[in-house]
Amino acid sequence: MAHGPSSSPASAGLNRKFHGCSSIKDYDVMDKLGEGTFGEVYKAKSRKTGATVALKKILMHNEKDGFPITALREIKLLKMLSHVNVLKLEEMAVERNKAAPGEGRKRAVLYMVTPYMDHDLSGLLDNHEVRMTVPQIKCYMLQLLEGLRYLHDSSILHRDMKAANLLINNRGILQIADFGLARHYDEPVPRKGKGGGEAHRDYTSLVVTRWYRPPELLLQLRRYTTAIDMWGAGCVFGEMFKRKPILTGNSDLNQIQIIFDLVGAPTEESMPGWRDLPGCDGVREFAPRRGSLAHVFNDQGREAVSLLYDLLRLDWRKRINAIDALEHPYFKTPPFPARPEDLPRFHDSHELDRRRGNKAAPPPAPAGGTVGMGPNGEWTGAGPPQSSGIWMNGPDRSGRGFQDRGPPGMSRVPGAGPSYDRGPPLPPGHRRAPWGGDGHRHGHGGPPPPESVRHPLPHAPHPPYGGGYGGDRDRGGRVTMGAKDTYVPRYSDGGRGREDRRSRERSLDRRSRSRDRQDWRGHPFQDDRAGGRRGSIQSDRSGNGRNGSHDERSERGGRSQEERDFYRDRRDHRYVDRDRRHTRSRSPDRERDYNSRRDRERELYRR
C-alpha cells in the first residue's frame, strides 16, 4: 500500500495488513544475499505467487533463551510500518525439522519474508557497471529522506543508517531496511524548522555502525534524537559522490578525529555544550581547524555542499531534520532529480558481493584509502591536508598535557602500529577510554592502539550476539565504553569489487513499471526542465519478481582466516554442535559468558 504525500504517514502506517505465518516449504530458496550476526538473507521464490522474495533467517545464538528479542523488536516495528520507502515485512515463514531419534525436540527456524530488492546501496556503489549521476543521487536522497521523515514522524529511531541498509530495486525504489537496532522514540517528533530538538531520557549509546556514527554519540551523549539518523543520511549522501564511505575511522578516536577534520572542531558556537558531554570529560579545547568539507566536495556544487553541511552539523539540535531537508534548494536546482522509474537497471549488487570480492581484506574495516584517513594517517580526500591535532588542552592522568601525545602517533608507518604512550598499566578490570584517558570515558588524548589490540574479533555486528559490539566488557561481562571500539562495519576496502560477477542480461518487464503509481511530492524532475510537472513514483509493494542469480561461490572460501576463527568461535558459543545435534556441557566460564550476554541483550532491549 502506497501513501501519497498528503496522507499522514504515522496514522497510515499503523493499520497495514500483515499476512501472518507460512511454511518455508512455500518457498524455493535460491542464493545467499547477505549475512550479518543477526541473520542470513536468502533470495527465494514463492511457490504460491511466483514472487521473488528475500528470506531473513533469524539466527538463534542463545538457543536456550528462545527467540532473540532484537528480532522480536524488528518484527514488531516492521509489522506496524507501511511506506513506499521502508522495506515491507510480508509475513514470517517457519521451518520445522523433525528431530532424529534421541535428539530431543528441534526448534523451529524462523524467516522474515520481504520483497526481493535487486541491490543495496553499498553493493551498487561498488558495482563498476553503475555510473551515479547527479539526478540519480538526488532521486535516491529524496527517497531516503521521505523514508526517514516517515519513520521519525512515526516516532521510530532507526539507529543503523548506512548504505548497506538501503535497498534499491530495478524500478528505482529505495527502501530503508534492517530494523534490528531500531526502537520507539519517546520524545516529540521533529517539526519543520526545528532541527532534531532535544531528548529528555537516556538511550543506549551503543548504536550505529562506527563509520556512520554522529559526533554526539561518539562523545557519549545518551539523550540523543532523530538527528543521529540524519547524520547517517549525510554520510550516505557523501558516499554516493565518492562511491565509498566518507568517514572510515579505524577506531572511535580516529572516527571523531576525521569528523573534526571534515567539518571543523567543535566550538561553543558550532556545538554548544560539547564540553558537558561525557566523552569530553576533562577536555578544555580541541585544536581548532576549519574543516575541509567544502574543499572535499567542491566538485558537487554549492547546493550539495550546503546540504552536506546541514546534515553533518555538529550541533545535533540544529542538524537539519528530514522535513526541512526535503525542501532543500539542492533538490530544486538543475539538474533535477531523476524519476525512479527512469533510472537504469543494473545487475544485482549486494554488500555481500563486496565482501566476497576482496578475500584478503583486513577485518574489520580498512585502515585508510578512503576519503578520510589514508594508510599513513593523512587526509586522502580532495581537500587540503589537515592537521591531525584534535588533541586537547587538558591534564591527563600523569599531569602531562595532551598536545605532546597526539600528532606524532598519528604518522603511522604502514603495517606497523603507531608508537604512542598509553601511560602506565591500569589495574585489572580497569578500562582505558577510547582516546587514552584514565580508564573510564574521559576524552583525553592519545592515538588509537595498534590494530591487533583494537580488534580481537574480525567484525562486530549487532550487539547481543557472538561478541556483538567490540565495546569493552567489565569483568562481569557488561559492556562498557573503553579501550576497544564499539560497533564496526564489515566492509572490505573496495578491492576487486564485482569483477568476477557473471555477466548476463535480463529482460525486464516494462509493464510492471506502470503499476501503483503515486504522486511524488511535486519535486521537479530531471526532464521537467521548466519545473512544475509532477512526477510519479511506483509502489514496490508487490515484490518485483525479477531473477538474477548470484555466483555460486563457497561462503567459506570468501572468508579470511580471522573471519573463519570468529565464526567458529561464534558457533562454539551457541553450545550446540550443529552437525551432530547434541548439546555440549558448559564450563563455568562459558556459563558466565552466556549469562552476561543474556543480561546485555535484555538491557539493550529495555533501552
Ligand SMILES: Nc1ncnc2c1ncn2[C@@H]1O[C@H](COP(=O)(O)OP(=O)(O)OP(=O)(O)O)[C@@H](O)[C@H]1O
Ligand atoms: N529484501 C532484501 N532483498 C535483497 N537483499 C536483501 C534484502 N534484505 C536484506 N538484504 C541483503 O542482506 C544484507 C543484510 O541484511 P540486514 O541488514 O537486514 O541483515 P543483518 O543481519 O541485520 O545485517 P547487519 O548485521 O550487517 O546489520 C543487506 O545489506 C542486503 O544486501
